[in-house]
Amino acid sequence: MFTRTVRPALNVARAAQQQSQGMATLREIEQRLKSVRNIEKITKSMKVVASTKLTRAERAMREAKKYGAANNELFKHTEIEKSEEAPKILYVGISSDGGLCGGIHSSISRAVKKAMAEQPGTLAVVGDKPKSQLSRAMPQAFKVTFNAVGKDVPTFAEASAIADEIVKNGGEWDEIKIISNKYLSAISYESGVTSVISAKALQAAAGFQAYEMEEDVSKDLAEFALANAIYTALVEGHAAEISARRTAMENASNNANDMMASLQLQYNRGRQAVITNELIDIITGASAL
Amino acid sequence: MSSTWREFMSWNKYTQVASRALRQALTETDRVAAEKRAAIGVRYQLWENGQGGEQKYVVPQAEPKSAGTPPV
Numbered sequence: 001m002f003t004r005t006v007r008p009a010l011n012v013a014r015a016a017q018q019q020s021q022g023m024a025t026l027r028e029i030e031q032r033l034k035s036v037r038n039i040e041k042i043t044k045s046m047k048v049v050a051s052t053k054l055t056r057a058e059r060a061m062r063e064a065k066k067y068g069a070a071n072n073e074l075f076k077h078t079e080i081e082k083s084e085e086a087p088k089i090l091y092v093g094i095s096s097d098g099g100l101c102g103g104i105h106s107s108i109s110r111a112v113k114k115a116m117a118e119q120p121g122t123l124a125v126v127g128d129k130p131k132s133q134l135s136r137a138m139p140q141a142f143k144v145t146f147n148a149v150g151k152d153v154p155t156f157a158e159a160s161a162i163a164d165e166i167v168k169n170g171g172e173w174d175e176i177k178i179i180s181n182k183y184l185s186a187i188s189y190e191s192g193v194t195s196v197i198s199a200k201a202l203q204a205a206a207g208f209q210a211y212e213m214e215e216d217v218s219k220d221l222a223e224f225a226l227a228n229a230i231y232t233a234l235v236e237g238h239a240a241e242i243s244a245r246r247t248a249m250e251n252a253s254n255n256a257n258d259m260m261a262s263l264q265l266q267y268n269r270g271r272q273a274v275i276t277n278e279l280i281d282i283i284t285g286a287s288a289l
Numbered sequence: 290m291s292s293t294w295r296e297f298m299s300w301n302k303y304t305q306v307a308s309r310a311l312r313q314a315l316t317e318t319d320r321v322a323a324e325k326r327a328a329i330g331v332r333y334q335l336w337e338n339g340q341g342g343e344q345k346y347v348v349p350q351a352e353p354k355s356a357g358t359p360p361v
Contacts, residue, residue, distance in 0.1 A: 139339030147344070148332045157305065157327045161347045164301040165333050220300040227301050 026274065029267045033260060040256035046100070047249035050242050054186070057239040060153045061183060067156075068194075068232030071225055075197055087174035089121030090143070092166065094180040094233045096150030097128040101245040104181060104189070104237075105129035111179045111191040113137060122173070124166055126234070144169050150238055159231035167223055174198055176226060180233035181240040187247055189240035196229045198222055 095108045108130045112123065116138065123141040125131045131145045146162055166176075176196040181189045199222040202208060208218065294303050312323045330350065335342045 135339075135341075139336075142336035142339065142341070144336060145334045145341065146331055147334075148330050151330075155326055155328065157308075157329050158331050160301045160305055161329050161331050162333075164299050164305070165347065167299045167301070169333075169335055216295065223300040224304075 026267065026270050029263060029270060033263045033267060036256050036259050036263065040253055040260065043249045043252040043256060047246055047253060050246035050249060054239070054242045054246060057153055057235075057242050058183075061235045061239040064232050064235035067228045071228045071232070075225070086119070088172060089119055090166070090170055090173040090176045091115060091121055091123050092176060092178045092230065092233075093123065093125045093127075093130050093134065094178060094230070094237050095125075095127035095130045096238070096241055097147050098150060098241070098245075099129065100248060101241050102248040104241045104244050105133065107181060107189070107191045108179060109133040109137075111193070115177065115179065115193065116141065121177075122171055124170055126162065143171050149234065150241065154231070154234035154238055156227070156231050159234055160227045162234075163223060163227035163230050166226065174201060176229075178229055178233050180237045183236050183240045183243070186243050189244060194229055194233060196222075196226050 091112055093108050093112045095105050105127065108127075112130070112134060116123070121141070122143045123134065123138065124144050124146075125134060125142070126146045126149055128147045131147070135142065144165055146165070149158060149162075175198060178194040178196060179191060180194070182192040183189055197205075199219040202218040202222055203215070298306075308327070312320060312327060315323055329348045331347045332344045333347060334344045
């Protein structure tokens with residue numbers, strides 16, 4: 001190293017600065033590489049977990065869809081007459097609390113905002129994420145919100161409890177519109193609206209007038225229909241969310257891999273530049289002798 | 290004649306109570322399987338004038354008996 005000491009002071013200083021800059025950048029690149037590698041491991045494992053959960057969620061969804069189909073079948077035969085004034089609508093937005101699942105929650109928020117713009121009404125929300133998005137836009141419309149749903153496959157008991165709370169504290173309504181994500185395939189979903197009829201409208205419907213029954217029966221039926229519809233929406237939304245999370249984590253892993261490749265190249269180039277500079281120093285130093 | 294439960298609860302609540310009674314009457318293995326299907330961890334929150342109220346569990350959760358996970 002004595003060759004360094006014979007060089008003019010200025011050159012030494014410049015070379016030292018260049019070299020220290022080079023070393024600092026190298027260390028930075030190394031740290032970035034390490035952190036991106038860790039992130040890739042995490043997102044890959046999250047994707048695997050989501051894939052395994054997806055099979056269970058899909059199976060539950062296929063069972064739950066039968067509840068929803070039974071519901072719809074019954075109400076196909078009850079046509080509601082259009083009343084004169086605008087019906088009071090309660091919107092129920094169904095999503096969940098978890099993040100890292102792509103555009104699931106925003107799709108629900110957007111659908112709710114669009115529906116409220118056309119036909120305003122009151123709002124009940126299941127899930128923390130859409131709740132925070134919508135409470136910034138329309139806090140006055142909220143009646144009741146729910147959370148702590150969606151970590152596991154939703155059960156009918158949970159749907160029944162939610163329906164119970166809505167009936168108790170949801171205010172007055174003529175119609176309920178449930179806004180949830182429909183599972184189209186393992187890689188796509190779309191928000192959709194399901195209508196649930198109210199007890200009053202049921203009683204007035206032509207199909208039911210043909211039978212004699214007590215008042216209470218239509219009220220019970222409306223409440224059961226609500227629990228049914230909420231259950232179907234919850235389970236389908238859960239499956240859609242898991243598939244979206246799987247896709248999002250897969251994209252994140254691919255992006256992380258691309259970043260690692262480009263960072264690795266940058267690191268190699270930087271390392272070679274440092275070595276080349278050292279060689280130049282030594283050789284010019286040696287030639288100066 | 291209207292049933293007495295109508296004064297106190299909705300139909301959904303009524304079926305929840307009835308199914309809980311049925312679950313508790315099952316034999317051990319069936320009961321455990323049924324309890325898993327009936328776990329309710331939902332919390333709700335009433336809103337008044339754009340302000341959320343206190344969050345309450347629909348079914349109060351039992352406190353975990355252990356002291357919790359160790360610090361590391």
